[in-house]
Amino acid sequence: MTERVEFAQNALGRTVPMMVNGRPQIPFLGVGKFQPRGRKAAPPISSSKDYPENGDKRVADLETALRKCGLRDGMVISNHHHLRDGDKVALLALEAAAKIGVKDLMWFPSASFPSQQGAIELMEKGVIHHIEGSMNGPLGDYCTQGKMRGMGVLRSHGGRYQAIQDGEVHVDIAVIAAPTADFFGNADGSHGKSACGSLGFALADSMYADRVIVVTDNLIPFPCVPWQIQGNNVDYVVEVESIGDPAKIVSGTTQITRSPDRLRIAELVASFLRAAGIMKNGFSFQAGAGGIALAFVQYLKQMMKEDGVKARFVRGGSTKFLVELLKEGLTDYILDGQTFDLDGVKSMADDPRHVATSPFTSYNYDGKGNFASLVDAVVLGATEVDVNFNANVVTHSDGRLLHGIGGWQNCLFAGCSILAVPSFRDRIPVIVDEVTTMTGPGEMIDVIVTERGIAINPRRTDLLDAVKGTKLPVRPIQEMKAEIEKICGGKPARPKLGEKACAVVKWVDGTVLDTVWQVG
Amino acid sequence: MSSVEVRAANCGEAGHWGKDVRSDLHVAFESRERGGVEISLESRVAPYYGSAILEQTRQVLAGIGIKHGRVVIHDEGALPFTIGARIEAATRRGGMAAGKSWQAEAHPLPPASSKERLRRSRLYLPGSEPKYFINAALHGPDAVILDLEDSVHRSEKDAARILVRNALRAVDFGACERMVRINQLPLGLEDLAEVVGESPDLILIPKVERAEQVVEADRAIGEIKARNGNKRAVWIMPILESALGIENAFAIASASENVAALTIGLEDYTADLGVVKTTEGRESQYARARVVNAARAAGVQAIDSVFGDVGDMEGLRRWGEASRAMGFEGMGCIHPGQIRVIHEAFRPTGAEIQKAQRIVAAFEEAQSKGLAVVSLGSKMIDPPVVLRALKLVERAKAMGAIL
Numbered sequence: 022m023t024e025r026v027e028f029a030q031n032a033l034g035r036t037v038p039m040m041v042n043g044r045p046q047i048p049f050l051g052v053g054k055f056q057p058r059g060r061k062a063a064p065p066i067s068s069s070k071d072y073p074e075n076g077d078k079r080v081a082d083l084e085t086a087l088r089k090c091g092l093r094d095g096m097v098i099s100n101h102h103h104l105r106d107g108d109k110v111a112l113l114a115l116e117a118a119a120k121i122g123v124k125d126l127m128w129f130p131s132a133s134f135p136s137q138q139g140a141i142e143l144m145e146k147g148v149i150h151h152i153e154g155s156m157n158g159p160l161g162d163y164c165t166q167g168k169m170r171g172m173g174v175l176r177s178h179g180g181r182y183q184a185i186q187d188g189e190v191h192v193d194i195a196v197i198a199a200p201t202a203d204f205f206g207n208a209d210g211s212h213g214k215s216a217c218g219s220l221g222f223a224l225a226d227s228m229y230a231d232r233v234i235v236v237t238d239n240l241i242p243f244p245c246v247p248w249q250i251q252g253n254n255v256d257y258v259v260e261v262e263s264i265g266d267p268a269k270i271v272s273g274t275t276q277i278t279r280s281p282d283r284l285r286i287a288e289l290v291a292s293f294l295r296a297a298g299i300m301k302n303g304f305s306f307q308a309g310a311g312g313i314a315l316a317f318v319q320y321l322k323q324m325m326k327e328d329g330v331k332a333r334f335v336r337g338g339s340t341k342f343l344v345e346l347l348k349e350g351l352t353d354y355i356l357d358g359q360t361f362d363l364d365g366v367k368s369m370a371d372d373p374r375h376v377a378t379s380p381f382t383s384y385n386y387d388g389k390g391n392f393a394s395l396v397d398a399v400v401l402g403a404t405e406v407d408v409n410f411n412a413n414v415v416t417h418s419d420g421r422l423l424h425g426i427g428g429w430q431n432c433l434f435a436g437c438s439i440l441a442v443p444s445f446r447d448r449i450p451v452i453v454d455e456v457t458t459m460t461g462p463g464e465m466i467d468v469i470v471t472e473r474g475i476a477i478n479p480r481r482t483d484l485l486d487a488v489k490g491t492k493l494p495v496r497p498i499q500e501m502k503a504e505i506e507k508i509c510g511g512k513p514a515r516p517k518l519g520e521k522a523c524a525v526v527k528w529v530d531g532t533v534l535d536t537v538w539q540v541g
Numbered sequence: 542m543s544s545v546e547v548r549a550a551n552c553g554e555a556g557h558w559g560k561d562v563r564s565d566l567h568v569a570f571e572s573r574e575r576g577g578v579e580i581s582l583e584s585r586v587a588p589y590y591g592s593a594i595l596e597q598t599r600q601v602l603a604g605i606g607i608k609h610g611r612v613v614i615h616d617e618g619a620l621p622f623t624i625g626a627r628i629e630a631a632t633r634r635g636g637m638a639a640g641k642s643w644q645a646e647a648h649p650l651p652p653a654s655s656k657e658r659l660r661r662s663r664l665y666l667p668g669s670e671p672k673y674f675i676n677a678a679l680h681g682p683d684a685v686i687l688d689l690e691d692s693v694h695r696s697e698k699d700a701a702r703i704l705v706r707n708a709l710r711a712v713d714f715g716a717c718e719r720m721v722r723i724n725q726l727p728l729g730l731e732d733l734a735e736v737v738g739e740s741p742d743l744i745l746i747p748k749v750e751r752a753e754q755v756v757e758a759d760r761a762i763g764e765i766k767a768r769n770g771n772k773r774a775v776w777i778m779p780i781l782e783s784a785l786g787i788e789n790a791f792a793i794a795s796a797s798e799n800v801a802a803l804t805i806g807l808e809d810y811t812a813d814l815g816v817v818k819t820t821e822g823r824e825s826q827y828a829r830a831r832v833v834n835a836a837r838a839a840g841v842q843a844i845d846s847v848f849g850d851v852g853d854m855e856g857l858r859r860w861g862e863a864s865r866a867m868g869f870e871g872m873g874c875i876h877p878g879q880i881r882v883i884h885e886a887f888r889p890t891g892a893e894i895q896k897a898q899r900i901v902a903a904f905e906e907a908q909s910k911g912l913a914v915v916s917l918g919s920k921m922i923d924p925p926v927v928l929r930a931l932k933l934v935e936r937a938k939a940m941g942a943i944l
Binding site for chain 2: 281446449473508511517
């Protein structure tokens, strides 16, 4: 299939396609510039008369469920990544579809993981036409080598919710892996042998898909509470032996980095929040589960104790380190989007102050606000940052797909968005003249913290003033870049990228931020 | 993977590569009679620095004076100073004589060090692990030690000293004093021959037992400096690591004007005594007190050993505080995480500083009035007390404890 693709320059000067997988696109217009119109999408009206009065929606297996959902060629099947690399359900569903004999499906996962590389074979066989969702490892290479028939579409967690809600992506059949469920389809992620915490990533699918299948390995008698997914949205329930490998769903323990350089970065971030006056009573912050982020939480915790400061809420990705803050009274709430370790899962199950959230409440841009912009500070990573504070998280410097966007773009709406990154990895500078792939516009990124110093976006004169006169190593980003280039022996050569657009990066409002080009 | 297997007299290998290796490279070199230079390169940073590495390889070979040969490089993101060192080591192992070298781009030398410089912490960096060099200064130790002795395997000594030489030239160690720990003499003389030309600030000589060993190293350093016409100071810190060394402490400390400090190595010392090294250090109390006394008698600094358990910050703090109380002015660090604790331990307390400042003020007042006797309130202050207060205030200023 070859369609002639027209390209345009978006507001950041990036070249983006005007048509993606048969749908017209709007190039990125600038933050807050695109005005959506019309009404939200909606699934067809269902009637209780068509569902069993005794509430028992179980069917024999996934194949049966997919057949009953009317699976046909070209449909959109969705899955979710709350079981992360341990998930078995997505491949079970896609293989069941293959067995039925359908072709040209669009697979729409909230994220894909290395254990799902079986999807490559299904693309080769024609079962899957293309993937819209994060791809990395072998799937990412398959995409950037230009082998996928359609274009990849990378969306943030909030952007995925927006795309479903606004009808940009219509999910025909959602297959939701549930660590606990009842026969009516109520489902919960915080209990069961495959417990993972929140099922928030599946919420939009459960509400907007035509058909919804819940797959569980822990079927309990009605009612399954809390019902993170409501059975009233669910068509069929399938019981399987195992929905995933618990060892890969959550880590037993999350590890703080031991690298002295990364610890230094983490401590500088915490010191910055303290010096800038952001760390104050009633404040809020978000940090992920990476080594630097975890160490940051430990440093900040110490400073909060020293200064007698408590947070109103912290936003997870929760780990045992956030749970400790909750238990020690240093925060009133954890608002949790996904749960990274066993302590987090247990805390969510046991403590009503540890709240499961969804991309609707936390991230969705096309809503009446969302709480990402209520968070005072967020600590994120990046592969590259440029001198205009633009950042890349989705590709390696050589253009190969590396990460999904996750909640990264959505988090940039926090009061102070901080990228905590080493200044170079091996010999490859992280601070560059221009990012390989635009994932976050510089106007949304406030502070870059490296082991060699802190660069504050010149737009944030308030932050510059707040830390003036402190001992923090605040430096112009150009100066840090020059220092790193000297260490690395000059500017890195720019990677040679191909002519073919393999994927696009969407901004939170659904406009196209950048293109991922064929590599090599 | 490491390089030990050498195939023939005209072949040499140096460096490391493999999945878990970072910021290093492996170079295999074969010298040839004709045919020019042939380079084969695999690098994890090839898209960004592939041509830079090829260009540098040609420059390094030209600098050494090699016109023909084959070079096979597996690079794991090494920085230029490392690339130059590994290529040079491989060519030497392949039979090329020492002497001519490619010179890494020089980082401007920091101001020369002084004998009395603050030496609370010195961070050990294994001399064959370039990945630790670049960011060492960011952690703020008073000194870094590029180690050629115990952290470097016997078969890697030759390569490590080239790497350390290049690091002294090219790496920005910030405000740190740049120290090198050489090997025991006579091997240490070969280390000196390689590194002194790049102006290290201080040489640590291990396992010193007799004053003559210091004299010998000092003479070697002096000769190299004279040859280069270099007058910049290169201080010496002998490490006493045996019962005999401790017995000769004063003679060793006063063996040369260039000795700036005296220190002790407790692992070897306790082994020599046949006792177990404890975190309380009772078994080495005598030896450490002897080092302090000998150092003061010779007018040099007394510096303590290292604290080996990097996870035990409380133990380190106790050790450091006890060490300062004994008269030591600093100690070694084997992990950047130890630096801050050591600096705090060696920092005079607020009460000590205030008292010293009052004495200094009284002294200055007496001076201005032309009085010989310094008094504070109703008390007369003895001259040695004044001297101690002056020193303490000066040190506290250097540490940033007084602004």
